[in-house]
Amino acid sequence: MLRLSKLTDYGVVVLSRLAATGARVAAVPELAMSTGLQEPTVAKVLKTLSQAGFVDSTRGARGGYRLARALTDIPLAEVIVAFEGPIALTACVDGAVGGCESAGLCPVHGRWDPVNRAVREALTRITVADLASPNAFVETRAPVYT
Amino acid sequence: MLRLSKLTDYGVVVLSRLAATGARVAAVPELAMSTGLQEPTVAKVLKTLSQAGFVDSTRGARGGYRLARALTDIPLAEVIVAFEGPIALTACVDGAVGGCESAGLCPVHGRWDPVNRAVREALTRITVADLASPNAFVETRAPVYT
DNA sequence: TTAATTCGGACAGAAAAGGTCCTATTTGCC
DNA sequence: GGCAAATAGGACCTTTTCTGTCCGAATTAA
Incomplete structure (x- = not known):
């Protein structure tokens, strides 16, 4: 079936969602809410996306994630x-x-x-x-x- | 990794091998020998290839398999x-x-x-x-x- | 100082794949 | 007619991989 891992699928979903929040950083709970995925899952996906350089992360309170590149460049x-x-x-x-x-x-x-x-x-x-x-x-x- | 099942891989190997035997039918033991795969595995692969119509099978003694189409048509x-x-x-x-x-x-x-x-x-x-x-x-x- | 948040890794349960084996059926050969 | 050689079809168990969750550590705004 040439299966793609679900994580990859979720990755695309989260990236797409992040495009809507623009320059503002979004935290895991918010993204979980808006995508309908579980928080731990979204967190895991974002770690991978961050390591790969697709998103920029801000640690600490009021932190979160934001797209590092436009979706058209990914x-x-x-x-x-x-x-x-x-x-x-x-x-x-x-x-x-x-x-x-x-x-x-x-x-x-x-x-x-x-x-x-x-x-x-x-x-x-x-x-x-x-x-x-x-x-x-x-x-x-x-x-x-x- | 977009992994392909090993059976698929074996399928290609067996088909390639069958191209060498031409119009003559080849039985499982012979194909296992020439490909280096285990007999049960080759048998399983050939069943799938037969059902899909890539090979023609002949049952009974002196039976075996033979390509149904040229490899260039698969x-x-x-x-x-x-x-x-x-x-x-x-x-x-x-x-x-x-x-x-x-x-x-x-x-x-x-x-x-x-x-x-x-x-x-x-x-x-x-x-x-x-x-x-x-x-x-x-x-x-x-x-x-x- | 406290609360919110990411980071990194570890873990157990679930799902899929891989390989083997058994029985039934068919067919050539003596 | 009987026997041996082969495919057909499916069941089975083992191993590997995936999935989802959780925990502690580090970081930072208020």
């Missing part, structure tokens, strides 16, 4: 990488030599790279802004599926 | 669908209305569709043949990553 691929690590569709990539014991027999050894590149490219063309606002994403190429 | 997307179900990057898609309790609050509700379409398109452009033989895959569009 490719979806980067969010996925932040939550799930490098985009690679199989386990026998990322240069992990020696990980596959049957490399000598495997006819597809090392051949997933173009696949991963294609998927990365597709996910880089789409930004979080495209997922947050209506009709923001316009495909620049004709889709295969109609 | 888009990677189809193999993934056979092993993992529809390609959808999140749980709140495939028209499962009512599955998301906070749909009213969710700012990205229903907005993953273009993402899924983009990934599907990328995985449809690549065939199993591209993964099986050297230099078979030539990108038709400029990649974002260099």
Whole structure:
């Protein structure tokens, strides 16, 4: 199913919500309220978003989070990488030599790279802004599926 | 990490191997030997490949499997669908209305569709043949990553 | 000083994946 | 006709991964 972790999904949701609060900092309880997610979950998501540099954090009382970049400058691929690590569709990539014991027999050894590149490219063309606002994403190429 | 199931990976490996045996049918033990995978695993993979119509099976003594289509006619997307179900990057898609309790609050509700379409398109452009033989895959569009 | 808030990590329960095995059915061969 | 070789289909258990929550420490405004 090519599943994406729920955390990644939540990350996109929280980023989208933060776009609405603008320059004002928003704390976890407020964001949990407005997104409908649990507070601990929102807190966890924001930690990841902060480490990845998508949001700026202010500690202490009256602290909170605020977008560090515009949503249009955040490719979806980067969010996925932040939550799930490098985009690679199989386990026998990322240069992990020696990980596959049957490399000598495997006819597809090392051949997933173009696949991963294609998927990365597709996910880089789409930004979080495209997922947050209506009709923001316009495909620049004709889709295969109609 | 956008992980792909190992079965899917094995599926591609087995299909690639079957391309080498040509019109002759090959049985599970032989394919297990030549791919370096365990027999039960190969058997499981072949059942899925057979149901999906990628291979033709012959039952009984001297039976076995053989490719039903050329590898160049098998888009990677189809193999993934056979092993993992529809390609959808999140749980709140495939028209499962009512599955998301906070749909009213969710700012990205229903907005993953273009993402899924983009990934599907990328995985449809690549065939199993591209993964099986050297230099078979030539990108038709400029990649974002260099 | 106090309260609010982020930071970092740890943890247990739930869900999914992975691999194996068993039985039934089909078919070639002696 | 009987036997051996093979696929078909499903059930099962183990292992891994994900998910969600919680706790203590550090920080800062009032």
